[in-house]
Amino acid sequence: MTKKEILVLEDLLGSNKKIAAEIREKLSQKGILTINLMSSPGAGKTTLLESIAERLNPDYKMAVIEGDIETERDAERIRAKGIPAWQIITGGACHLEAKMIGKLFPEIPPDLDFLFIENVGNLVCPASYDLGENIRCVLLSTPEGDDKPKKYPKAFTTSHWLIITKTDLVPLLPFDIQQAIKEAQEVNPSLETFTVSALKGTGIEELVGQLISALKKLRKDNA
Amino acid sequence: MHELSVVANLFEILEEKVKEQNGKRIILVKLQIGALAGIVPELLATAFDIYKKDTIAAEAELKIKTIPLKVQCKDCQKVIIKDDFIFICDHCDSTNLETLEGTEMILEKMDIEI
Numbered sequence: 313m314t315k316k317e318i319l320v321l322e323d324l325l326g327s328n329k330k331i332a333a334e335i336r337e338k339l340s341q342k343g344i345l346t347i348n349l350m351s352s353p354g355a356g357k358t359t360l361l362e363s364i365a366e367r368l369n370p371d372y373k374m375a376v377i378e379g380d381i382e383t384e385r386d387a388e389r390i391r392a393k394g395i396p397a398w399q400i401i402t403g404g405a406c407h408l409e410a411k412m413i414g415k416l417f418p419e420i421p422p423d424l425d426f427l428f429i430e431n432v433g434n435l436v437c438p439a440s441y442d443l444g445e446n447i448r449c450v451l452l453s454t455p456e457g458d459d460k461p462k463k464y465p466k467a468f469t470t471s472h473w474l475i476i477t478k479t480d481l482v483p484l485l486p487f488d489i490q491q492a493i494k495e496a497q498e499v500n501p502s503l504e505t506f507t508v509s510a511l512k513g514t515g516i517e518e519l520v521g522q523l524i525s526a527l528k529k530l531r532k533d534n535a
Numbered sequence: 536m537h538e539l540s541v542v543a544n545l546f547e548i549l550e551e552k553v554k555e556q557n558g559k560r561i562i563l564v565k566l567q568i569g570a571l572a573g574i575v576p577e578l579l580a581t582a583f584d585i586y587k588k589d590t591i592a593a594e595a596e597l598k599i600k601t602i603p604l605k606v607q608c609k610d611c612q613k614v615i616i617k618d619d620f621i622f623i624c625d626h627c628d629s630t631n632l633e634t635l636e637g638t639e640m641i642l643e644k645m646d647i648e649i
Binding site: 499 | 536545552558566573620622623631632639645647648649
């Protein structure tokens, strides 16, 4: 038997990173700002998107890619707002990968302003996969507790924005917003934070304002 | 639980390399997994054992080297190994830290029979 040692030093997620970089490049050149939303199930990603859609409409065009293990329900909710939506049913997989977004590429209208990707509800696995987004957002809903950033550090260290959702429930819960922000910024000091209640409409204006600023910056940088 | 997806990617690389080398089978696979890679080494090992059946790596041994999170403070320049994932300098309390190691997920080397 002849044994041969081969030094490889290849990134196990290298192929995903390569596809993600291509997606980011193409969408950015078209002037489309792409946002990847990650959170645990039920943190309010779809409700937040419904609320954002109401504010952006009719001045800005948005579309949504929905990732779920099963059902078309989330895409149907978004379509009901008059927003184009595609449902990726992962059939058991706990996260979206860049190649799944790449497959939808031909269907994405070139005149979009914002493309939101709602990841599969899971605070662990999606954090390892770049989808070609410009902004990665992690949502933390108040019923989940303010101790989550340190329990699930990767979702928070890899995100640009933290959106604390369901703030209307704070009076009922032992959730300290300042403590949650402090814990999140300890694992990621550059994290920008927002506090919203999509149901009451609180904080949405500010969030949408920052999305529009980010879109303008993207277009200026790619001009 | 995305360890099985990671192993599927690993096998794409392994198969390509074995083909390049005209190898017969894989004897050893050595990975480097960062503490903040978002991967549980034990689950990765289980996923590898499930996946390897009836492949060129059916009898391969898997070695996983865990890489601690290593950061450098951009203010006091000290290099620190972080056991927690709190991005605050242990020496000067700065939050201006650069990650040097600990997020990687790498196929370091493989031994094959040719």
